[in-house]
Amino acid sequence: MSEQQFEGGCLCGHIRFRATGEPLRPHTCSCTMCQQHSGAPTLCWVIFPRDAVEWIGEGGMPALYRSSDFSSRAFCPRCGSNLGAIDDAPTIGLVSGSFDEKDQLALRPLTHSFDTSRPSWWSIDIVS
Numbered sequence: 001m002s003e004q005q006f007e008g009g010c011l012c013g014h015i016r017f018r019a020t021g022e023p024l025r026p027h028t029c030s031c032t033m034c035q036q037h038s039g040a041p042t043l044c045w046v047i048f049p050r051d052a053v054e055w056i057g058e059g060g061m062p063a064l065y066r067s068s069d070f071s072s073r074a075f076c077p078r079c080g081s082n083l084g085a086i087d088d089a090p091t092i093g094l095v096s097g098s099f100d101e102k103d104q105l106a107l108r109p110l111t112h113s114f115d116t117s118r119p120s121w122w123s124i125d126i127v128s
Contacts, residue, residue: 004106006046008099009057010081016057017083019048019094026096027111030118037073038082041122044096045084046107053092 006023009016024047034043055061062074062083074083074092084094096107 006099006101006104006107008094010062010076010079010083010098012076012079012081014057014059014078015055015062015076015081015083017094018054018056019052021048021052023048023106024091025111026107026109027113028109029113030122031114032117033067034114035117037067038095041119044109045093046096046099047091047093050090050092053094
């Protein structure tokens with residue numbers, strides 16, 4: 001049986017990725033860094049081992065902005081689309097909005113991080 005593959009990319013198509021295998025920790029996050037990077041009150045993430053992600057588009061790897069002591073935010077240098085974060089640890093976090101097929105059950109968030117940083121009017125229900 002072949003491993004599951006997930007593909008996606010940026011708005012203009014310059015940066016494309018393929019992630020292979022089982023996603024780790026699909027979750028939402030309302031930390032201020034995610035809010036500022038996305039422009040939204042919450043960002044949806046899917047984590048993969050670094051060696052499970054290939055950059056397959058003509059643009060190669062996304063541009064990086066060092067956002068913390070342990071991670072760099074990834075984005076397209078052409079259109080500015082947020083693609084996720086490349087951590088110093090052996091993981092890459094991809095934002096679920098960048099996947100081609102967003103309705104895959106494996107991408108569904110299971111937990112929510114930094115719930116106390118979300119705006120009080122924003123309700124998040126994680127259903128198991």
